[in-house]
Amino acid sequence: MRQRRLRVELRRSRDGSGLTQDQVAESLDWSLSKVIRIESGAVNISTTDLRALLSLYGVAEERIAELVTLARAARERAWWSGYKKVISQQYYDLIGYESAAAAIRQFEPLVIPGLLQTQEYAHAYISGIISPERRGDVDALVEVRMRRQEILERDHPPLLFFIVDESTVRRQIGGPRVMREQLRHLVELASHPQVVIEVVPFTAGVHPGLQGAFTILEFASAEDDDVLHLESPRDMRVTRDLQEAVVTYRETFEQLRELSLRPEGTAVLLNRLAEEL
Structure with missing residues (x-):
């Protein structure tokens, strides 16, 4: 996201x-290909070259300082880069977008969303679905899931809106004890000022969320298009190229909120289910 913002700027x-790219290259005595590679993000730009470009463009010194800071941050190694061997490129991209999002709206029809899972629940779930040849990756995948949740510990965490089908809070992944702790964890998280959790009850009948899980990631800058994350049991897709689809899924999300028990009713249900386990 930082690299993209820098390219856009x-x-x-x-x-x-x-100025055209040819004129920039001539003014700075660079090759045209260097200018093209910098603007396309094919290469990282040094702070010296960045200052030279922005000065040529007549950008104010204060703004230059901001963009130099952004460029330095863009070169920092993200924590999730250490897990490239165990996560897919789509998952890798999703984590990057999550870390930069100002708001996340997620619907899950089958399991508790990863950002809300306890460590034991995550371990039980991942262990239960992973292929036999990848058993050795379970601990690393659980660790990734737990580290993703660190966005809530930031000074300015994103707004997180979660809607889940009632089946997600009734399915005993990991057994009664693990599920009881998971439900209590949801109740605790729901008290966070940046988190909203809602359950669509069985009594809602057929609803648009039954078509599958989805997440919409929104960003503070109007220049950054929303990102749509679609997930099925065997596939994951992360894209920012389907803006019309984003609108449709946002409408679906609001329809699901209308069908939900709302936060208050959801808390009652979660507490009751935890007491029954």
Whole structure:
């Protein structure tokens, strides 16, 4: 996300200056391919080159300092880069978008969302679905899931809206004790000022969420398109190219909220189910 914001700002600044890529290359005595690679994100840009570009474009010094800070941050190694051997590229991208999101809206029809799972629940779930040849990756995958939840511990955490089908809070993944602790964890998380958790009850009957899990990730900058994450038992898709679909899924999310027990009714259900286990 940081790299993308930097690329967008560089292209906008050049457009604002009225310069073409050829003119930039000639002014700085660079090759045209260097300018193209920088703007496309094919190569990282040094702070020296960044300052040279922005000065050429007539960008104010204060803004240059902000973008230099952004460029340095973009080169930092993300924690999830250490798990490339055990997670897919789609999952890798999702974590990156989560870390930059200002708001996340997620619906799950089958299991508790990963950002809300306890460690024991996550271990039981991942162990139960992973293929035999990947048994050795279970602990690392659980660790990834737990580290993703650190976004709630930030000084300015994103807004998190979760809607789940009632089946997710009744299915005893890991057994009664693990599920009881998971339900209590949900109640605790729901008290967080940035978290909303709602359950669509069985009495709602057929609803649009039965078509599958989805997540919409929104960002603070208007320049950053929303990201849609679609997941099925055997496939994951993360895209920012389907903005019309994002609108449709956001409407679906609001329809599910109308069918839900709302936060208050959800808390009553979760507490009751935990006491019954």
